[in-house]
Amino acid sequence: MINFQYARASDVSDAVRQIAAEPGAKFIAGGTNLIDLMKEEVERPTRLIDISRLPLKSVEQTADGGLRIGAMVPNSDLAWHPLVEQRYPLLSSAILAGASAQLRNMASTGGNLLQRTRCYYFYDTATPCNKREPGSGCSAIAGVNRMHAILGTSEACIAVHPSDMCVALAALEAKVHVAGPAGERVIAFADFHRLPGDTPQRDSNLGADEIIVAVELPARGFAEHYTYLKIRDRLSYAFALVSVAAALELDGESIKDARLALGGVAHKPWRDPAAEAALRGKPANQATFERAADLLLGDAKGFAHNTFKIDLARRAMVRALTQAAKATPQSQSDKKIR
Ligand code: SF4
Secondary structure: OOOOEEEEOOOHHHHHHHHHHOOOEEEEOOOOOHHHHHHOOOOOOOEEEEOOOOOOOOEEEOOOOOEEEEOOOEHHHHHHOHHHHHHOHHHHHHHHOOOOHHHHHHOEHHHHHHOOOOOHHHHOOOOOEOOOOOOOOEOOOOOOOOOOOOOOOOOOOOOOOOOOHHHHHHHOOOEEEEEEOOEEEEEEHHHHEOOOOOOOOOOEOOOOOOEEEEEEEOOOOOOOEEEEEEEOOOOOOOOOOEEEEEEEEEEOOEEEEEEEEEEOOOOOOEEOHHHHHOOOOOEOOHHHHHHHHHHHOOOOOOOOOOOHHHHHHHHHHHHHHHHHHOOOOOOOOOOOOO
């Protein structure tokens, strides 16, 4: 590992001041991804600014009936928080589908949003990677790309975003509150993460001198008809090949409203307004679900080793929407897919 300076931030303003003053600095909270990246010398910060003690650890109800989640709330605390379990079980379920209990105890809410891709080549500094070293090339496009994206790819990068939690936050239409030298601003979750385009080194639209202070959930939690279905190579401690966050509001047999977000298929949690529109007002049955899945996957494109993901994603969406409609969500302790 390289040498680096270490400093603690005393409050949010101090954190922003410190990061703005040193472009080579990085924030560290739980460190569950950054430390690995530093060990591999993928990240080489000149200074770590420790934000783990900032007073951003509370979960509070908002005036309009939503929840404001502090950026330092550990993933475990969030998943088991009574208000999240009762009102946003989709979010609890997605968090519990990710990583391991130990990692969830350390990982922070803000850090989960900012974790980096697990593309093997990104971690292997002996290989070209546009995300790690812009302009060097993408080793995955003609390499081993089993875990890579099928939607929203570019000629520069086909990596996927690794988070489970973010897939649920996308479906729930969360907002991200950030602070920077110019003050605070709010970013809609759909606009937070980026597609790779020709700047794959940038995962999100968070400024280099900004810090996430909170994630806000709107009042609607889809607590009755939801599921988070994660398909992976082994049943625990593995990233998604494909995951689906499905949330429905039903009026008898008919779908009044629908949210559908996918993980493991793109550089950001993937939603498609046309697919969701195709669910609204239709009967909650297999034919409706298949039509929506086909629409969402209309532009999907596989590479040498991951074409299987297209059919996998289609079947996972149909299964997830069926589970949501029946109010039989996927269990994250007994992982058998029903
Ligand atoms: Fe790098 Fe992206 Fe290509 Fe992976 S897919 S090697 S992260 S540029």
